[in-house]
Amino acid sequence: xxxxxxxxxxxxxxxxxxxxxxxxxxxxxxxxxxxxxxxxxxxxxxxxxxxxxxxxxxxxxxxxxxxxxxxxxxxxxxxxxxxxxxxxxxxxxxxxxxxxxxxxxxxxxxxxxxxxxxxxxxxxxxxxxxxxxxxxxxxxxxxxxxxxxxxxxxxxxxxxxxxxxxxxxxxxxxxxxxxxxxxxxxxxxxxxxxxxxxxxxxxxxxxxxxxxxxxxxxxxxxxxxx
Numbered sequence: 216x217x218x219x220x221x222x223x224x225x226x227x228x229x230x231x232x233x234x235x236x237x238x239x240x241x242x243x244x245x246x247x248x249x250x251x252x253x254x255x256x257x258x259x260x261x262x263x264x265x266x267x268x269x270x271x272x273x274x275x276x277x278x279x280x281x282x283x284x285x286x287x288x289x290x291x292x293x294x295x296x297x298x299x300x301x302x303x304x305x306x307x308x309x310x311x312x313x314x315x316x317x318x319x320x321x322x323x324x325x326x327x328x329x330x331x332x333x334x335x336x337x338x339x340x341x342x343x344x345x346x347x348x349x350x351x352x353x354x355x356x357x358x359x360x361x362x363x364x365x366x367x368x369x370x371x372x373x374x375x376x377x378x379x380x381x382x383x384x385x386x387x388x389x390x391x392x393x394x395x396x397x398x399x400x401x402x403x404x405x406x407x408x409x410x411x412x413x414x415x416x417x418x419x420x421x422x423x424x425x426x427x428x429x430x431x432x433x434x435x436x437x438x439x440x441x
Contacts, residue, residue, distance in 0.1 A: 229258060232257055232258050232260075232271070233258065235276070235277060236257040236258070236274075236277045236280075237277070238277065238282035238283065239256060239257060239258045239285075240254065240255070240256055240257070240282070240283040240284065240285060240287070240288035241254065241255050241257055241277065241280035241281060241282055241283060242254040242255075242280065242281040242283055242291070242297065242299070243255075243275065243280055243281070244281065244299055244301065244304075249298060249299055249300070249301055249307075250296045250297055250298055250299060251281065251291070251297040251299060254283060254288055254291045254297075255268060255274070256288065257271070257274065263288060263291045263292055264292065280304075281299055281304050281305065281306065283306075287306065287309065287311075290311045290333070290352070291333075293334075294311065294333035294334060295333070295334050295336075296333055296334065296335060296336060297311075297333045298332065298333070298338060307332075307338070307344065308332035308333065308338070308344045309344065309349070310344065310349030310350065311331065311332055311333045312329075312330070312331055312332070312349065312350040312351070312352065312354070312355040313329075313330045313332060313341075313344065313347040313348060313349055313350060314326045314328070314329055314330075314347060314348045314350055314358070314363065314365065314370060315327050315328035315329075315330065315341065315342060315346070315347045316347070316348070316364070316365040318346050322364075322365060322366045322367065323364040323365060323366040323371050323373055324364055324365055324366075324373075325362070325363075325364050325365075325373055325375060326358075326363045326364060326365060326370070326373075328341070329355075329358050330347070331355070332344075348365055348368060348369070348370060350370070354370060362374065362375070382421060382429065382430065382431065382432070383421060383422060383424065385421075385432055386418050386419075386421035386422035386432060387422045389418050389422075389432060390418060390419070390422055393414075393415055393418060396411075396439055396440075399440075400439075400440045403440070405440040405441055406440065406441050407439065407440060407441070408436060408438045408439060408440065408441055410436035410437075410438065411436050411438070411439050411440070413436075414433060414435065414436050417429075417433050418432065418433075
């Protein structure tokens with residue numbers, strides 16, 4: 216770097232910096248680790264906290280650094296573990312903030328986890344970035360404001376569907392209603408109508424497992440008592 220500055224006296228310093236560090240923002244790997252140690256705005260000669268770099272000539276070549284976008288550089292502030300793939304020298308979780316969901320579920324499907332990946336001491340159990348939805352800082356800060364789901368790679372407002380009650384359980388519950396009607400009929404000296412008797416037998420068959428083919432309870436008869 217220093218040699219390029221000496222030999223390029225007709226070139227401005229900023230032009231030299233741009234030619235040698237075209238991405239402008241870079242991160243340096245922590246020695247022997249898979250996280251960034253520090254990050255720089257090389258063109259402005261400052262680190263991520265705005266402190267001036269003492270000597271640009273001591274910076275490693277761009278090929279030895281991890282290029283960052285302006286957004287990523289801004290997000291490095293306050294991040295303890297910016298994970299890097301040492302082989303490709305790219306960020307493992309380039310978006311920092313992520314929402315996890317069941318990738319096999321029909322969409323929209325509910326968000327099952329929220330992660331600030333750059334503050335985690337391990338990412339062993341959260342899955343890959345490709346299996347999650349990257350979030351902007353605004354979306355991350357608004358994550359508690361609404362029930363959220365995922366559809367087509369985007370966060371969407373989400374209302375969970377009502378729980379599916381097994382048909383046998385529905386029939387068992389319906390037997391409770393039938394018992395109440397039978398008590399009322401007895402108290403009034405009345406009996407069930409024939410359609411009601413058929414209904415009772417149908418419900419009993421579903422509840423006790425004799426009927427294994429029905430997919431819904433039959434409709435209650437219009438006339439219950441004689």
